[in-house]
């Protein structure tokens with residue numbers, strides 16, 4: 001069970017008031033006793049309990065302290081050490097993390113001046129920092145007991161480090177904070193009977209030499225092992241999120257009021273204790289948040305069940321079926337057919353062939369097309385990223401077409417279930433649309449565009465890329481080229497080029513591989529394309545070359561949400577090699 005922030009503060013203050021160095025040290029380091037314990041206790045005194053909190057608004061913090069019986073009468077200081085640790089652990093830029101320190105005073109049993117050290121990272125709604133808060137709240141990586149050196153002498157500091165490690169403490173990093181000219185050395189401790197598992201030695205002054213020796217002894221392999229464990233268990237994340245969606249938990253939860261486990265189990269026909277295990281994991285992922293273990297607000301007469309109460313976060317809300325930008329179909333897809341194919345990724349790497357085809361015996365478009373339920377799930381999972389399409393109706397090519405004196409036609413080539421065309425036609429009542437797709441998708445598009453009220457302005461063509469309708473004004477290839485290898489892309493682009501009148505524009509929606517190797521969703525989708533469809537993501541220059549091979553010229557590009565881009569191309573002034581090769585024309589069907 002996770003305590004709320006006020007309860008954590010009260011518990012920390014009570015601990016600080018109760019313990020002496022000499023009684024506390026053996027709880028952390030069993031085996032430290034007798035004269036050695038007396039000597040260590042004489043050199044370092046118990047100074048504070050450190051905790052990390054995540055207020056929505058930092059201005060609430062002093063009220064929270066007051067509500068916990070604590071007063072911070074000094075200004076807050078910027079944290080260096082904890083901030084860097086958080087940035088490293090969560091792979092964030094330090095600039096994103098404004099961590100502050102306050103030290104409300106508390107007295108020890110004999111009136112000694114001590115403190116509760118309160119680190120805060122403000123997590124405003126929608127800041128994207130919720131997963132960090134959820135992870136840290138659940139695992140308490142920064143919670144610690146601190147001992148301050150009475151004589152901050154490098155020799156004493158080294159001696160204390162040696163004694164602590166001899167009794168099982170393991171170096172766990174540290175740092176120097178220039179804002180207060182103090183050095184901290186962290187250790188993890190072998191015993192957690194006192195409820196804490198990290199110990200800090202605090203030495204006033206700059207002791208970076210000792211610090212360097214201490215951090216060099218941090219088993220780098222330990223940090224690496226921890227990182228690797230997080231990476232290796234990525235599959236659990238995919239499946240836990242899909243399970244969450246399949247069990248309809250997001251729909252059973254509220255974003256503002258927490259619901260008790262028993263009630264949630266009743267609503268989703270699950271076992272309360274097993275559900276609690278899943279929800280605790282999902283708390284770490286930031287899709288749900290655990291609230292204090294109060295009685296269930298939905299059943300105020302029922303006593304608390306001791307298993308906590310959970311609410312849906314804004315991140316988790318995206319997995320609700322009724323959320324406008326729902327990503328539920330993607331959760332089911334990535335944990336379903338694409339999960340199975342990823343297990344055969346080696347095959348793709350060895351042979352260059354899609355693991356999906358190897359596993360299912362056919363290309364994924366054919367496989368999905370044969371199963372109406374899967375086909376529908378695939379179409380909906382493509383539409384789940386429709387946030388990507390939102391700026392497209394305002395693209396200059398589309399607005400120019402919409403403002404033209406005579407009605408213009410937008411041709412969406414392999415337009416899926418019509419999500420993008422629906423956005424464009426809804427925004428511009430003067431435009432007409434043509435959607436080319438395989439037969440099952442055409443039917444889905446007909447239904448979806450009809451329900452948007454723009455069905456009457458749309459033509460539907462069942463066919464293949466060779467059937468790209470002639471005579472349109474704007475052609476769209478959205479997330480098509482990344483499904484195919486370069487040869488097939490050239491073919492598709494040539495079909496488009498042949499169908500496009502001289503004045504027509506082509507818009508291509510794709511993710512672009514970064515030129516500098518910086519992390520991007522495109523790099524992940526490059527792997528996905530290789531494994532599942534035999535396609536790939538590309539850099540902008542790569543698309544420019546493919547376009548040029550088809551007699552088209554890349555004019556510009558602009559960014560879209562979800563790390564996508566829209567590339568704008570037209571027919572090149574000079575005929576490209578494609579036009580010289582005299583390929584047979586596709587269907588001559590024109591746009592009406």
Ligand SMILES: C[S@@+](CC[C@H](N)C(=O)[O-])C[C@H]1O[C@@H](n2cnc3c(N)ncnc32)[C@H](O)[C@@H]1O
Nearest residue numbers: 365382414415416437438441463464465478479
């Ligand atoms: C990745 S989806 C993209 C759908 C849509 N353009 C979007 O961005 O949401 C690729 C689409 O290509 C269609 N497709 C695959 N092979 C095709 C072919 N030979 N001719 C026409 N469409 C095809 C599939 O049915 C699928 O809807």
